[in-house]
Amino acid sequence: MITMKMNGVEVKAEEGWTILETAKFYGLEIPTLCHHEGLTPYGACRLCLVEIGEGPRAKLVSSCTYPAEEGLVVHTDTKRVVQARRMMIELMLSVAPYSKTIQDLASKFGVTRMRFKIRNEECILCGLCVRMCEEQMDGKAIGFQNRGYQRKISTPFDLRSEECRLCGGCIYICPACQLRCQGPQAESALCNACLTMDPTCLDYYDELQCWMYDAGRCGTCVREKK
Amino acid sequence: MKRVKKFKNVEELRKTIDEQEASRQQEKKRVIVVSSGTCGQARGSLKVIEALKKAIREEGLKDQVMIRVTGCHGFCEAEPNIIIYPDRIFYQKLTPPDVRTIVKETLVEGRVVEKFLHRDPLTKERAWYENEIPFYQKQKRIVLGDNVFVDPTSLMEYLSIGGFRPFLKALTRMKPGEIIDTVKQSGLRGRGGAGFPTGIKWEATHRAPGDIKYIICNGDEGDPGAYMDRSVLEGNPFRVIEGMMIGALAIGAREGYIYVRDEYPLAVRHVTLALEQLYKAGLLGEKILGTDFSFDLHITKGAGAFVCGEETALIASIEGRVGEPRQRPPFPAQKGLWKKPTCINNVETWANIPLIILNGADWFSSIGTSGSKGTKIFSLVGKINNTGLVEVPMGITLREIIYDIGGGIPEGKAFKAVQTGGPSGGCLPASMLDQIIDYESLTAAGSIMGSGGMIVMDEKTCMVDVAMYFLNFLRDESCGKCISCREGTQRMWEIVKDITEGKGQPGDLELLEELALATKEASMCGLGQTAANPVLSTLRYFRDEFEAHIYDKRCPAGVCKSLIRYAVIPEKCTGCEACKRACPTGAIQGTRKDVHLILYDKCIKCGACLEACRFEAIEAQREEAIAIVREVKP
Known part of the structure; x- marks a missing residue:
């Protein structure tokens, strides 16, 4: 058993687990895109970044590829992590603006701007x-x-x-080429409909009626909107 | 080339080294050393050698003179050059006809030919001997220095300078632990860029469980303007191999690989020849010199991907997979080539090992600063008088390298910046000239030591253009695995390109900084983590230039084509037609002794006219300024 510290809590991991697997086991959510349980970890999308170490030597690593190590200090949602993640989403969005998966991620992480020229390639090369x-x-x-x-x-x-x-x-x-975002402004690239929706859906629609036809799985409806 | 015989035991090799050393000291012949590395050959050293041989034959000096063709001596500006021993007379920039004169004057009549001597670009003084040349005086050439004394294709020549003595010492008198301790105490750090302590890496590989271990020599040098490793491999391949053999002894490896890029044909040839001779001599293979030590060494050719200089990508490439980095840990010392413990070091690092073993850790650690020991080879290129490879002790200042060794900036122009560490490094401005060079202080200044590229830029260099150049290199050379690096470098390039084209907008710099930081933080390997350095360092030191491009639509250095227009200043133009002849598109009109005119629809803004004009009558003006003037008076 490997003992490490995750978000201040002591956690135990099996030999051979990654940070992501350990976090999942303890119910800590880390967003992923290029990761799939049945496939070898690859580390291309950089969404699952976490901060390891402390002080000036702290750095960001992709949790899906980084093995759990004895005594490792991990933070899954520091400001540094979230900022990097948001930039990754913005970069992905600019090449695959129609992907619902990425649009949802944008809404979830509050990416409301897309400052790069859209290059509609649809593929984000997640592998x-x-x-x-x-x-x-x-x-x-x-x-x-x-x-x-x-x-x-x-x-x-x-x-x-x-x-x-x-x-x-x-x-x-494929997370990018299949599911199309059906939101009201999908054509103009960044719709953020899920983010700005008011009131949030679960209060008003049951599972079948989720207007995204997604049964609330995009996760944005649980966001508090005031 | 002297024939190689097989050494059966340690004594035989020791005896041969003694004999070879003695015969070198008793050598009565005059020796003419011709520098003929890739740079020398590009400037015609092969023809010089031919002419030299012919002239010596014709003068009947064949028994008194010996020609030694060596690798690069580092002074690329002076290629092709020869040094005549024992006097060490240094002749430079030779052509085949010059060689005849030298043979006649110097060898036959014993006079020095003044016009072929080196002339200092600053003091204009001629230096007679090699050791009088300022370029060499401030250097400490412990690794490169021997390039002058050995023919890189001959094992016997290498033995005659005491080669393989360090290996014998390590083999017969040292235990693996002692070798590692010596390397650790010497304070040698990896010369490939990151500067990881070599001894600690060796120890980790030595301690890693498993019988099969590998060592690798990383010769995948891909930085634009850097060629240190190439020159070491070309000029003294045996030194590198000896270093690897000592490493193999210490680590317990039985097999090693030298990874060289295929773009270095001469290095590949010299290493291949060296390996052949060493196998013949019984210094590689099974039961070396009758001991229990066996070591096989292979050469692997890289296909020229910059990213394959990253250790995990290099290992993938040797294994025959796509050259893509993977997550560390596990580090190569734990799981490297074919998942076995692997120690991977740079060419220059390996070349330092025999010196450390022979002279001891204290000798090595006496050179350099507290954190960085020994010397470092830099390839000093760009707008500098003495282009070449310089080997300097750590702790030397940038000013000493650029002005004392490099001889300053050509044509009396002002120094603007120096780019260290290749595409992953940064640009340091004139205010940092007194910065000492070691791993920590360069990192603190926003650049890196890198493998040792050093590109000097003068006042006519646009820093935005430089940032764009390196970003273009990186977006092409990124493996493309991480989105942060692939899209990050591409988007940064797009933004900087827009800025150079005058399409920059307020807010671009903030976005650029944010993106650069994200690229740095989120990428997996060293390439991505340092890919933002060209942008961050130019923004840090030359932000005003970026702002001039964005807000004033002006390129202060007059480089960015979209923002400038070449114009003739009528008062200064003498009508000499020099610019007209230089113009590749025929865009310049005018007859002799008449003020010329540049036709803007034909002009491709190449700047050839500016270079050709001796009267400073051609000027790079602001594109927009002219447009405004035209509007005012139609």
Whole structure:
């Protein structure tokens, strides 16, 4: 058993757990996007950032990839963490403005501005589809190409892959290309409808009638709006 | 090249080293050393060597003179250069015809040819001998110095300068723990950039459980304008390999890899040749010198990705996977190559090891400052008179490097900034010139030591343009895994590009700072964590320049093309047609002795006319200012 301190509370983790797994076990919420329980951790979306260490040596790490260590001091929601997270959401939003998952995240974390030019690429290169194809579907039909700003996900040589069995696993797991935000201002990129909704939905609509057809899963309706 | 024989035991090797050293001291021939690294070859050293051989043959001096072709000596500005031993006469910037004169005058008649001697750019004085040249005087060349004495393709030459004595000492007289303690006490820190204490890294790898361990030499040097590791690998590959062998002894590794980028063909060739000879000599392979120590060394060629200089990405690349960093911990010392404990060090770090073992930890730690020991090689490039590799003790000031060693800024221009640490480093202004150089103080100043690139900029450099250049490099070289680094560098580049094009808006700088900070904090590996440095340091020291671009739509240095327009000042123009000849698009009109005119629709703003004009009659004016003047008087 590994003992560490999380948000001031002493927690115990199994050998081989990550910080994220430990936090989940104790019911501490850390937002994730490129993480999936059935796939290997990757650390691309940087949403699950937490602050580790104390004093001047404190730094931010992605909790999905960082292993639980004896005596580690973790803070999951410091100002530093939230600021970095919000910038990550803003960056993702500027490349995939129609994604409902990301729009919801924006609402949840109060990202109300998008200061970058929209580049509607829809893909945020979180790598979920690549890992899904390789690890769960045993396909290895898609992968990353190039690096830096030219990076993209495609089949080898951009040709139809013989490995691909059209299983749809990649589409199923994609957080960006499938679910479209249906909010009133989705077309103008950042709608924040969930954030500004007044009154909050659960007070007025039951699960079936959630106007987002999302049964309140976006989580914003529990936000206090005064 | 002298033939290599197989050494069967320790005594045989020791005897050969003694013999080789003695024969070098008794050498009666005059030796002509030709610097022929990549930089020398680019400037025609191969032709100089040919001419030299021919001239010596024709003069019948073949028995009295020996030519030694070596790697880079560091003085790239003076390439191709030769040093004539034993007098150490230094001739520079030679062409094949010059060589004939030198052979005739100096070798036959014993006179020094003044015009090929080095001339100091500041004092205009000629230096006769190599050790009189100011460029070399302030340096402390413990690693690079031997490049002059060895032919990098010959093991015997390396033995003749006492090579492999440190290895013998480590093999026969030291236990692994003692080697590690010596390295720890010496205070050597990683020369690749981060400055992690080498001894502690070795100890961690040594202590890590497991029988199979690896060591790696990181020669994936990708910073623009930096070539320290290349010159060490080209000029003295045996020194690096010897360092690795000592490391293998200490750590308990049986296998090692030298990772060199394929863009360094000469380094790859010299390392390959060195490995071949060492295997032949029985210094690599099974049961080295009849002892229980076995060590295999391989060379791996990198395909030129900057990110592969990051250790976990480099390991992934050796394993044949995509060069992408992964989360540390586990550190390579715990789980590295093929998930085995791995010790990975920079070329320069490995090259320091034999010196530390031979001369002791106290000798090494006597050089440098309290926190940073030894010397560091910097590649001094950019707007500087003496371009080249300089090896200086830690604790030297920037001013000493730039003015005393570098010889100042060409054409009497003013110094503006120096960029240290490559794309991950920062720009330091003139007010920081008296800053001493060690790991901590450079970090405190907003830059980093990095692997040792040092780009000097003069007053004609636009700092916004510099920031854009490095961001462009980084957005291309980021592996693209973390959104913070991939999108962060891309968006920063977009913002800075807009600023240089005059499209900057109030609030851009605040956004830039916020984004830079987020990129720094949120990224996984060293590349992303330092990617914001070019922006943050230029914003810290040259904020006024950014503001001039945004609010006044003016580029103070006259570099950003969208904000300037070249114009002829009629009072100064003599009508010499120099600018007209220089213009690549034919945008300059005018006849001889007549004031010229620049046609703006044809002008591509390359600045060739500005460079060509000797009367300062061409000026980079504010684009907008001209437009306003036109409106006033149609």
